[in-house]
Each structure stands twice: as structure tokens, then as C-alpha cells.
Amino acid sequence: SPLVKTVTNFKQVSKTLEEFDIEEQPSSVLEEKYPNLKVLQSAVKLLRAKEHLLQAENGQTFHYKKLCICSGARPKLLTQDNPHVLGIRDTDSAQEFQKRLSKAKRIVVIGNGGIALELVYEVEGCEVIWAVKDKAIGNTFFDAGAAQFLIPSLEADKKERSLPCKRARYTTDKTGAGHSGASGELGSALGPDWHEGIELRGTVQNSSGVHVEYECEVDTIYTQQEFLQSQLNTKKSELGLWPAYVQLTNGKIYGCDFVVSATGVVPNTDPFLTGNNFELAGDHGLRVGDHMRTSEQDVYAAGDVCTTGWEPSALWQQMRLWTQARQMGWYAARCMAADVLEEPIELDFCFELFSHITKFFSYKVVLLGKFNAQGLGQDHELLVRCTKGQEYVKVVLTGGRMVGAVLIGETDLEETFENLILNQMDLSRYGEELLNPNIDIEDYFD
Numbered sequence: 001s002p003l004v005k006t007v008t009n010f011k012q013v014s015k016t017l018e019e020f021d022i023e024e025q026p027s028s029v030l031e032e033k034y035p036n037l038k039v040l041q042s043a044v045k046l047l048r049a050k051e052h053l054l055q056a057e058n059g060q061t062f063h064y065k066k067l068c069i070c071s072g073a074r075p076k077l078l079t080q081d082n083p084h085v086l087g088i089r090d091t092d093s094a095q096e097f098q099k100r101l102s103k104a105k106r107i108v109v110i111g112n113g114g115i116a117l118e119l120v121y122e123v124e125g126c127e128v129i130w131a132v133k134d135k136a137i138g139n140t141f142f143d144a145g146a147a148q149f150l151i152p153s154l155e156a157d158k159k160e161r162s163l164p165c166k167r168a169r170y171t172t173d174k175t176g177a178g179h180s181g182a183s184g185e186l187g188s189a190l191g192p193d194w195h196e197g198i199e200l201r202g203t204v205q206n207s208s209g210v211h212v213e214y215e216c217e218v219d220t221i222y223t224q225q226e227f228l229q230s231q232l233n234t235k236k237s238e239l240g241l242w243p244a245y246v247q248l249t250n251g252k253i254y255g256c257d258f259v260v261s262a263t264g265v266v267p268n269t270d271p272f273l274t275g276n277n278f279e280l281a282g283d284h285g286l287r288v289g290d291h292m293r294t295s296e297q298d299v300y301a302a303g304d305v306c307t308t309g310w311e312p313s314a315l316w317q318q319m320r321l322w323t324q325a326r327q328m329g330w331y332a333a334r335c336m337a338a339d340v341l342e343e344p345i346e347l348d349f350c351f352e353l354f355s356h357i358t359k360f361f362s363y364k365v366v367l368l369g370k371f372n373a374q375g376l377g378q379d380h381e382l383l384v385r386c387t388k389g390q391e392y393v394k395v396v397l398t399g400g401r402m403v404g405a406v407l408i409g410e411t412d413l414e415e416t417f418e419n420l421i422l423n424q425m426d427l428s429r430y431g432e433e434l435l436n437p438n439i440d441i442e443d444y445f446d
């Protein structure tokens, strides 16, 4: 695309927590800022790693000494090539979603991660049926307690919802060139607040809001024609006439204008990497070692396209997020330089502790370490403090030491908790006092 996503307003919140905006800028702005950088606008058609050669769609070929692949990921849709099923990844797909929504009365959202959480909250003037596999909403980020805290926001009137969002908006491509390349591949993934710049409104004046169907998956998606030709036809008067129908595994059927599949991502490795000997991980990402090197010589990878293959710190896990894409890109660059200079380099400190700041349902959300007790089995204890409509604080302890936390709202606890997680202090003797709101915890551990 003619525009390049750039990180702006970078703020180091604490040792490992970073906050920043993502902005689209013309590539010339970057080139002016970094004179050693040249941006070429063309998709890569083929990589021949053995020959250190790249072929671009515009016919150019490039030889490289070292290469870093940052081709991101694409939505892992429920079904491919179904015109009634949309995914959201880049500016183009977000615009397509907006266009379809502006004519819609009811949509079905499938998935229970980041995109679904944002969508169901932002969509107005359209009934939303949200089908999730789990017992609670937001399984990739929260446990059932946090979900319980957030659910009232979903039910609240839009006007009652708080905090206008201050962060940057996305521009759309004014050149008319679109963001997808000639071969139809997707542009850069959207990031924080992608929905701020576009109105997500359907056609219904007083929509009945969001209805959550728990513990179910999609069984079948029918077009109107398929539905009318099936034995479900008898339900036509009950369900009404819709462009599509979704049958869930709990037996319920919903007519809708279209379906949003917010069901995760798959790393972008085809077709341009085929024909090489890349070792892929189980999730189809390019497996990288602790120097961000792939299995092909002189080829590195960073961001959503890669899967980390090193033994991770006990407090870190990979998640396909802007935060980690930025950190990996930065670290991969340092590794490439160190390898050229034949200098040693150690795994960066940012991979010590998982940390992520985001916003869901207008609340600030901070996730630290094993925030959902990932991989801890029964061997952990949870402490929770919750003030309805204000804050939700959860701490994960194992052997009396803090290993993770979820902080929702303006808790001001992130720095202290990050320190307690990093220094692995034995907190057994404080017990539940740790979350006593009347104790200024910062002073306590000074």
C-alpha cells in the first residue's frame, strides 16, 4: 500500500508495558526520517531463499544479504469464499464491513477474542447475535469473573457508556488504490481503536442490542436459497426472510444479513514462501529461534507471521498483538545487525514478562504474565477485587508468588504488580491484604 503503519506517541508505561498509537503515514515520511530506508510498493511474489532472491509483483527482483519476513497474518475464517461470511483485518475489510452493516438489521458474530469483543460493543443500530464457544465472553483475554464485570457495559445504553477515546484514528486510503495488492492479499492489520474512524451503524432505530449464545459453535450457514430448499423451510414464517441463516450447535437458527467470523488468524506464509525449506510451527507460523532466525539461512521473521521456538520465560507467552509485533521487529533488527557484525546478542528483556495494554468496552485493560493462569493447572491461587462499573483486579499467585494479573479500569496498580511479578517476592504473609483497597500498596512494598 502507499501508506505505511507507524508507531506514534510511544510511551513506556513501566519496565515492560508500552502504550502507543498506530498511524498510517505516506512511506515518503518514513524515508525522509530514516535516510537509509527505501520503501517499495509491490507485493512479494516469490522468495528463493537459497539464492537470496526476492521477486516482486511489479517484475523487479532483489538480492539480499539478510531478510526479515513480516508478512503478518490473515483471518482464519469459519468458511472460505462464502459471500455471507466476513473477516476483519485491514482498512479494506473494515470498510466492507461498514458498508454491509449500514444496510443490516441483524448480524451474527462468531468468535470470542479481541475482534469480537470490540465489535459487539461498537456496533449500533443493528441487532447482534454473538455466538461463543465458552461459558463466558472474551476467553482469549479474560476469565469468567472479568467477563461478569464487563457484561453490564454491553447491556448499558450507548449514551451511558463512558470515556471518549483519545487515541489516533485510522485514515483510509485516499488515493483510491485500496490497500490490498493486485493479487488480493490483505493490507496491514488494524490496531487499537480501528473502529474510531468509521461509523459502525446498522439500519435499526431501536435495536435490541447484543444477545449472547454461550457454549455453541456454528453448525451450518445457509444462503436464503439453500434455506428455502431445505427441510428448515417450514420455519420460514417464524424466522422471517433473511439473506443468510446460521444454525448453531445448540440447535437454534438465526436469520441474519451476514456473519462476522472473528475466529483468530493464520500466519501469512503462502503462496510467496512455498518452494523453500521453512520449518513451520503447529499454528503454521514460521518457527524462529531466540535470534528471530527461521530455518532458512539469513532469513529472519517477526510479528504475526512467526511462532517463537525458544523455551519461553515462565512469565511470557506469545500472542499475536501489536505490542509483540513491535518488540519482535525491533529485536529482529538488532539480531540481524549483531549477526552481520558477528557480535553476541542476548534475548531481549521484553520477552521476560508478557504485558499488554488495551481497551475493551471503554475500560483500560492491563494484562501481565500468566494473566489467565495459563499452563499452571491447579497449582495456583486467585485473589480478586471488584467494584462494579469501576474496576476489576485479579492476581494469580503460585507458591505465594505473583505470576500474573488482570487489571481493568484505572487501577494504577500496573507498575507495582509488574515489579512484584518480576522480583518474585514471597507474598504469602500478606494474604488477601494484598488487594485491600485501604492499603496503599505502592508504599507497602517500597
Ligand SMILES: Cc1cc2nc3c(=O)[nH]c(=O)nc-3n(C[C@H](O)[C@H](O)[C@H](O)COP(=O)(O)OP(=O)(O)OC[C@H]3O[C@@H](n4cnc5c(N)ncnc54)[C@H](O)[C@@H]3O)c2cc1C
Binding pocket: 042, 043, 044, 045, 070, 071, 072, 073, 088, 089, 090, 114, 115, 185, 186, 187, 188, 189, 190, 191, 192, 193, 194, 268, 272, 302, 303, 304, 305, 320, 321, 322, 323, 324, 325, 358
Ligand atoms: C481488527 C483488529 C484489531 C486489532 N487490535 C489490536 C489491539 O488493539 N492491540 C494489539 O496489540 N493488537 C491488535 N491487533 C493485532 C495487531 O494488529 C497485529 O498483531 C499486528 O498488526 C501484527 O503486525 P505484523 O506487522 O506482524 O502484521 P501486519 O500488521 O498484518 O502487517 C503485515 C504486512 O505484510 C504485508 N504483506 C503480506 N504478504 C505480503 C507479500 N507477499 N508481499 C508484500 N507484503 C506483504 C501486508 O500487506 C501487511 O502490510 C488487532 C488486529 C485486528 C485485525
Ligand SMILES: NC(=O)c1ccc[n+]([C@@H]2O[C@H](COP(=O)([O-])OP(=O)(O)OC[C@H]3O[C@@H](n4cnc5c(N)ncnc54)[C@H](O)[C@@H]3O)[C@@H](O)[C@H]2O)c1
Binding pocket: 078, 110, 111, 112, 113, 114, 115, 116, 118, 132, 133, 139, 140, 192, 217, 218, 261, 262, 263, 264, 265, 319, 320, 321, 358, 359
Ligand atoms: N485489543 C486487542 O488487543 C485486540 C483487539 C482485536 C484483535 N486483536 C488481535 O487480532 C487478532 C485477530 O483477532 P480475533 O478476535 O480474530 O482472534 P483471537 O485469537 O483473539 O480470538 C479468536 C476467537 O475465536 C474463537 N474460535 C476459533 N475458532 C472458532 C470456531 N470454529 N468457532 C467459534 N469460535 C472459534 C476462539 O475460541 C477465540 O475466542 C488476534 O491476534 C487478536 O489478539 C487484539
